[in-house]
Amino acid sequence: MVHQTIQGIIESVEKPAIFITNDYSIEAVNQSYRDTYETQVVLGKSKCYEISHNTSQPCDQHGESCPLSACKKSNKNASALHIHKGNSGDIYCNILMKPVKDNNGITIGFLEILEKVDFASSISSDRKLIGKSKAFQELVSMITRSAKSDINILLQGETGTGKELVALSIHQASQRAKKQFIEVECTGLNESLFESELFGHEKGAFTGATTNKKGLVCMANGGTLFLDEIGDVPLNLQVKLLRLIETGQYRRVGSVETQKANFRLICASHKNLEEMVKIGTFREDLYYRIAAFPISLPTLRERQSDISILAEHLLLKSEFSSKKFTHEALTLLSTYPFPGNVRELKNIVQRSALLTDDELIDIEHLPKSISMKNNTSNHSINLDANEKKYLIELLNQFGNNPKVIAEHLNVSVRTFYRKLKKHDLTMSNYILPEHDS
Numbered sequence: 001m002v003h004q005t006i007q008g009i010i011e012s013v014e015k016p017a018i019f020i021t022n023d024y025s026i027e028a029v030n031q032s033y034r035d036t037y038e039t040q041v042v043l044g045k046s047k048c049y050e051i052s053h054n055t056s057q058p059c060d061q062h063g064e065s066c067p068l069s070a071c072k073k074s075n076k077n078a079s080a081l082h083i084h085k086g087n088s089g090d091i092y093c094n095i096l097m098k099p100v101k102d103n104n105g106i107t108i109g110f111l112e113i114l115e116k117v118d119f120a121s122s123i124s125s126d127r128k129l130i131g132k133s134k135a136f137q138e139l140v141s142m143i144t145r146s147a148k149s150d151i152n153i154l155l156q157g158e159t160g161t162g163k164e165l166v167a168l169s170i171h172q173a174s175q176r177a178k179k180q181f182i183e184v185e186c187t188g189l190n191e192s193l194f195e196s197e198l199f200g201h202e203k204g205a206f207t208g209a210t211t212n213k214k215g216l217v218c219m220a221n222g223g224t225l226f227l228d229e230i231g232d233v234p235l236n237l238q239v240k241l242l243r244l245i246e247t248g249q250y251r252r253v254g255s256v257e258t259q260k261a262n263f264r265l266i267c268a269s270h271k272n273l274e275e276m277v278k279i280g281t282f283r284e285d286l287y288y289r290i291a292a293f294p295i296s297l298p299t300l301r302e303r304q305s306d307i308s309i310l311a312e313h314l315l316l317k318s319e320f321s322s323k324k325f326t327h328e329a330l331t332l333l334s335t336y337p338f339p340g341n342v343r344e345l346k347n348i349v350q351r352s353a354l355l356t357d358d359e360l361i362d363i364e365h366l367p368k369s370i371s372m373k374n375n376t377s378n379h380s381i382n383l384d385a386n387e388k389k390y391l392i393e394l395l396n397q398f399g400n401n402p403k404v405i406a407e408h409l410n411v412s413v414r415t416f417y418r419k420l421k422k423h424d425l426t427m428s429n430y431i432l433p434e435h436d437s
């Protein structure tokens with residue numbers, strides 16, 4: 001009877017959903033869940049990790065956090081970001097886990113609902129954020145959480161870390177996704193441009209205003225307004241921005257009529273705005289308005305394990321898509337600090353591809369600043385870097401096979417996973433050999 005009720009609840013959920021017991025067994029499933037995975041669910045027998053990860057152990061035993069464990073511990077709802085093996089390949093999804101209680105308040109199992117994260121991918125994909133390092137997954141979690149609300153977001157990060165792509169992802173994951181995403185490049189905006197661009201103007205408002213013109217705030221109606229490089233807005237214009245954000249109202253240049261604004265605000269800056277507030281070049285009241293939910297974008301140095309996936313992705317999306325990196329070139333690229341982040345990597349990928357006459361991009365085609373490192377690397381790379389390099393080699397050689405790799409290293413599987421964690425690697429960090437891809 002209880003199970004019939006639960007099956008009924010599961011079927012009424014639109015997203016993929018299952019009901020699982022303490023020991024991960026699936027007791028009820030909806031069609032949307034069955035449609036997501038290749039492996040068939042056998043009620044009462046299949047474990048959730050067998051279906052979603054194609055593994056024989058729960059997620060927390062191979063480097064991912066398990067929302068079921070968290071839920072069991074706290075007896076409260078829990079969530080976690082996972083990479084699942086879907087029908088059409090690896091998919092990012094946000095797992096929501098809720099304890100289900102009987103009339104006496106005793107937990108009888110757990111409801112798992114899966115939200116697919118469409119804006120991120122662990123493999124090459126068009127117009128998506130690509131990556132799978134821990135720092136990248138934390139970023140994806142922050143995006144998913146904040147996208148659902150209308151909170152003002154401030155994206156802070158070095159140049160080339162992907163602030164624009166992240167802003168677009170937040171828009172796409174929000175309820176405003178069907179409306180416009182309007183980007184305003186704030187660098188170089190002077191007073192007259194700022195007002196007429198942002199608020200629009202009436203015909204005859206100033207010399208050259210020969211027609212009525214809609215402003216960007218009006219175009220963003222119902223959607224998202226993205227103010228890039230907000231740290232470059234001069235102080236006299238910051239007050240106008242503050243007024244717009246505080247009142248939600250504005251006037252077109254040359255008009256007395258007040259317009260109502262309706263947009264979700266995302267701002268970005270590579271400058272440290274808090275420091276600017278301290279030295280008086282950025283208004284404190286404006287800072288607190290725009291930074292209700294600050295998100296720091298990791299540098300490429302902090303997501304080193306993503307470098308080879310990104311390099312291959314950027315190559316595939318370039319005009320040199322038929323070319324490939326050698327394993328040695330990718331390993332060496334992964335040790336470079338990339339002060340210009342993903343944008344610099346993109347340039348390096350294109351330049352190196354251009355420098356090779358055949359289909360393989362090797363160490364000698366990389367910029368000198370990187371390839372020269374190779375000559376000294378054997379002597380100067382410390383023990384940790386060598387350990388990481390060796391782990392990556394083994395992951396590439398043996399693929400998704402922790403037991404074999406652990407045997408090869410003459411350590412326990414547990415120690416092997418500890419080593420992976422230490423170097424921010426996961427089982428899925430291995431580069432697929434060509435015949436597998």
Ligand SMILES: Nc1ncnc2c1ncn2[C@@H]1O[C@H](COP(=O)(O)OP(=O)(O)OP(=O)(O)O)[C@@H](O)[C@H]1O
Nearest residue numbers: 128129130158159160161162163164165270342343
């Ligand atoms: N995670 C990622 N996956 C795929 N491409 C990425 C990723 N991050 C950045 N890029 C690409 O790198 C380039 C630079 O990204 P973007 O312009 O969003 O950076 P930015 O932080 O806004 O830079 P700036 O501060 O200089 O304006 C773009 O071509 C973008 O598509």
